[in-house]
Amino acid sequence: MEKKFGFPKEEHLTSKLIIDRLYKDGASVVSFPLRAVFISLEPQEKQPAAAILINVAKKRFRHAVDRNLLKRRIREAYRLNKAPFIDELGAMGKNMAVAILYIDNKHSSTEYLKRKMAKLLAAIIEKEKKECANS
């Protein structure tokens, strides 16, 4: 049985090539204080449905401790909310690379981030569906 709430290394986005493409061509969705940049990829074997990158800008939080705390909270928010998102992607037969950026200058609680994360992921699916319908 697959673990529902895991976040193994395969789901981290690490390829420099894909990251460059993502920032260049990716579509964007905002659910304040989160912003997602994403791009759909050709499905490949042995690849998870979604690869995620979390980023908190040094410009907004000067200390590494603050950035780490936010990245961890965002990661938890994603980990606990990803199941429906993955299912949808599976249904559409797509792989996706997503960068999640934090665009506030203040800290946010985990509870708040969870709610916003659910919204954000739903918005990605919606936008991608529209995209498919158009093309």
Place this chain on the structure above:
RNA sequence: ACAGUCGAACGGUCUGUCGCCGUUGCGCUAUAAGCACAAAGGAGGAAAGUCCGGGCAGCACAGAGCAUCCCACUUCCUAACAGAAAGCUGUCUGCGAAGGCAGAGUAAUGCAGAAGAAAACAACCGCCCGCAAGGGUAAGGGUGAGAAGGCGGGGUAAGAGCCCACCAGCCGUGCAGCGAUGUACGGGCUGUGCAUCUUGGGAGCUGCAAGUUCGCGUAUACCGACGUUUGAGAGCUGCUCGUUCGAGUCGGAGGGUAGAACGCUUUAGUCGUACAGCGAUGUACGUCAUAGAUGAAUGACAGACGCCUCUUUCUAGAGGUACAGAACCCGGCUUACAGGUCGACCGUUUAA
């Protein structure tokens, strides 16, 4: 008891749910490898700033000269240092324990300098001698950080180390100290700061995105300049000399890759004991093995307990719980920090 100085060490604990990282064990599948399960681990005193020093790595290294940069009381420690220890001299703060700051040399040149009469072969006012011309004079004057070493006495026409006592500085000798230096005696008679400079010691350059190996992939197609002993160009620290290599090199334009492993954690290592030393530290023996990520793990959430402050119906409530996150590794420095602990010492008060 209160207030303080210096030094040392610490800087949360536990439970539950869901996760992350590498290690080890075991099982499964057909090797490679992957998957599942389990176990024990998984940020700091500053991990920070990246300011010094070293290890390590690559490249370079016949030699000479010039320049550049860093250090500067003494002895000592160290792998090394701009660091530490123990001292020395001057000065400032404090009743004190203590603490801060400065510390190679000054031969030559320059600056100070819009002050002041004068910044070192001085003479504006003043004082003295003199009819005057002129001469003597650093005691008094205002300026300045600094005015002919300070202060008192003698002395003198008035004055002056001109002479004397004491003090400061300089030189010499003796004594004490490894030494900086201190001290005693003697001597002549003495202006300040800064820069350049001088003396002594030191410095090759670049940093783990170093570097090594494997893998993937391509293209020198094209254009321009110079050139093969009439030597393009490159290396040798920044320059010069000198020297070595040398048949391609440089620029434009364009193409490909950006995955993995090693480096990577065992060390100038931790802790303990003994010995040596005032001390930094060293030696010997024993002991322990303790993060290794790479778009970057070491967590999120909930609860309980500590600790601190305030309130209080006196056993509860409210609030707070810092600074801060490894990135090759060490030794320092600097900066940030809720809270409390220990040791030595100092002052005041009380008691004995």
